[in-house]
Amino acid sequence: xxxxxxxxxxxxxxxxxxxxxxxxxxxxxxxxxxxxxxxxxxxxxxxxxxxxxxxxxxxxxxxxxxxxxxxxxxxxxxxxxxxxxxxxxxxxxxxxxxxxxxxxxxxxxxxxxxxxxxxxxxxxxxxxxxxxxxxxxxxxxxxxxxxxxxxxxxxxxxxxxxxxxxxxxxxxxxxxxxxxxxxxxxxxxxxxxxxxxxxxxxxxxxxxxx
Amino acid sequence: xxxxxxxxxxxxxxxxxxxxxxxxxxxxxxxxxxxxxxxxxxxxxxxxxxxxxxxxxxxxxxxxxxxxxxxxxxxxxxxxxxxxxxxxxxxxxxxxxxxxxxxxxxxxxxxxxxxxxxxxxxxxxxxxxxxxxxxxxxxxxxxxxxxxxxxxxxxxxxxxxxxxxxxxxxxxxxxxxxxxxxxxxxxxxxxxxxxxxxxxxxxxxxxxxxxxxxxxxxxxxxxxxxxxxxxxxxxxxxxxxxxxxxxxxxx
Numbered sequence: 001x002x003x004x005x006x007x008x009x010x011x012x013x014x015x016x017x018x019x020x021x022x023x024x025x026x027x028x029x030x031x032x033x034x035x036x037x038x039x040x041x042x043x044x045x046x047x048x049x050x051x052x053x054x055x056x057x058x059x060x061x062x063x064x065x066x067x068x069x070x071x072x073x074x075x076x077x078x079x080x081x082x083x084x085x086x087x088x089x090x091x092x093x094x095x096x097x098x099x100x101x102x103x104x105x106x107x108x109x110x111x112x113x114x115x116x117x118x119x120x121x122x123x124x125x126x127x128x129x130x131x132x133x134x135x136x137x138x139x140x141x142x143x144x145x146x147x148x149x150x151x152x153x154x155x156x157x158x159x160x161x162x163x164x165x166x167x168x169x170x171x172x173x174x175x176x177x178x179x180x181x182x183x184x185x186x187x188x189x190x191x192x193x194x195x196x197x198x199x200x201x202x203x204x205x206x207x208x209x210x
Numbered sequence: 211x212x213x214x215x216x217x218x219x220x221x222x223x224x225x226x227x228x229x230x231x232x233x234x235x236x237x238x239x240x241x242x243x244x245x246x247x248x249x250x251x252x253x254x255x256x257x258x259x260x261x262x263x264x265x266x267x268x269x270x271x272x273x274x275x276x277x278x279x280x281x282x283x284x285x286x287x288x289x290x291x292x293x294x295x296x297x298x299x300x301x302x303x304x305x306x307x308x309x310x311x312x313x314x315x316x317x318x319x320x321x322x323x324x325x326x327x328x329x330x331x332x333x334x335x336x337x338x339x340x341x342x343x344x345x346x347x348x349x350x351x352x353x354x355x356x357x358x359x360x361x362x363x364x365x366x367x368x369x370x371x372x373x374x375x376x377x378x379x380x381x382x383x384x385x386x387x388x389x390x391x392x393x394x395x396x397x398x399x400x401x402x403x404x405x406x407x408x409x410x411x412x413x414x415x416x417x418x419x420x421x422x423x424x425x426x427x428x429x430x431x432x433x434x435x436x437x438x439x440x441x442x443x444x445x446x447x448x449x450x451x452x453x454x455x456x457x458x459x460x461x
Contacts, residue, residue, distance in 0.1 A: 010406070010407075010410070010449075011410070011449045013410070013411040013412045013416040013417075014410060014411075014416055014445065014446055014449040014450075015449075016416070017416040017442075017446075018446065082419050084376050089376040092375050092376050093372050093375070093376060096305070096372055096375050097372070099279065099282045099302075100282055100283060100370060100423060101282050101283065102283075102370070102421075102423050102426060102427075104420075104421050104422045104423065104426070105372055105421045105423055108372070108419060108420075108421050168419075168420040169420075171420045171422060171435060171439070172418065172419075172420040172438070172439060172442060173439055173442060173443060173446075174439055175436075175439065177435070177436075178422065178425070178435055
């Protein structure tokens with residue numbers, strides 16, 4: 001077929017898969033670091049403010065935030081190429097998942113759904129933070145007191161997507177059997193979610209919402 | 211256990227009679243000791259409905275003909291004991307493959323394509339000399355080859371694969387595992403570049419999304435996760451310019 005012969009690129013599928021892997025790992029690393037930074041509020045307000053000012057003073061926020069936005073958009077397009085676009089294909093996958101009673105197939109289906117949701121919710125989150133600049137404990141506390149329900153949803157779907165995403169990349173590329181990878185990914189995810197929830201409670205208290 | 215009354219709900223459709231829409235037909239059968247789905251289907255066909263279509267040859271998990279979807283999961287009918295299932299059993303033919311009728315599918319055409327596409331034969335320039343002893347192979351390598359070679363081409367990994375369900379050209383675990391088998395074979399003289407031509411795309415290693423339904427549903431319990439990851443890593447290494455020679459054969 002002419003159109004396929006003329007567009008054949010030997011390595012494009014490999015490069016796409018590597019970009020999916022690299023952008024995914026970067027985003028998981030970012031998200032986990034982000035949650036650790038946020039949970040410094042559990043130690044003290046000063047700690048949180050010092051960290052935020054440090055990132056601000058050395059322009060790390062101004063480099064890091066646009067960089068992560070670009071990586072996230074790349075990840076959305078490139079990892080999203082796996083998502084079937086035709087309605088019949090989507091119905092096939094849905095019916096297949098329901099038929100198979102298979103855990104990893106279901107987690108992938110929700111991976112695509114949470115991915116779409118994160119695109120929307122993370123955009124709102126970035127907007128909220130940037131319009132309320134700079135980041136400090138009181139600003140965050142006010143935001144959290146007002147939008148705790150929004151952040152509750154974002155925390156869970158974000159960590160879900162990151163946890164199963166990194167699990168799947170290790171399964172696809174790694175040399176380890178799936179079970180231990182799954183345990184480690186789940187353990188880290190639970191720790192991060194608990195830290196996130198604790199930080200949320202601290203912020204909401206600080207903001208006088210509870 | 212043996213006094214259970216089993217209810218089979220079986221998918222019925224004959225592509226040669228397209229005027230009859232697909233439907234589910236119910237059969238009742240008394241469970242017997244040690245009954246497999248294969249035994250049950252034969253009893254149903256003998257005693258209740260001679261028109262029921264399904265495949266089998268060896269009834270011992272060697273030929274791979276009797277794979278079907280049993281309560282949602284791709285399984286071999288001959289290897290699935292009814293006492294591991296609830297009293298209500300739903301049977302469908304494998305998806306992806308061409309439907310012959312009822313539970314019977316044509317896996318042969320698909321696997322022939324796979325064999326031709328992956329060129330499933332040892333590519334060698336040597337002419338065998340019947341008068342001398344065969345070259346010896348390292349035992350560990352022989353075991354590695356054998357592990358991949360145990361595939362019986364039943365099609366369970368393909369039927370369970372979400373990608374294979376929507377992408378016709380995807381080779382699936384059976385195809386990628388097949389290439390892995392030749393990659394470790396020192397007699398096969400193909401270069402990694404040649405393997406890359408076969409599986410270095412979304413039709414092969416990079417089409418896999420890592421859902422691992424192949425790994426979980428393989429009746430032969432092949433280490434498919436490891437095989438898929440192995441081929442993916444090798445193909446990525448080649449694609450990124452890492453030159454790797456095949457194992458040098460001893461003597």
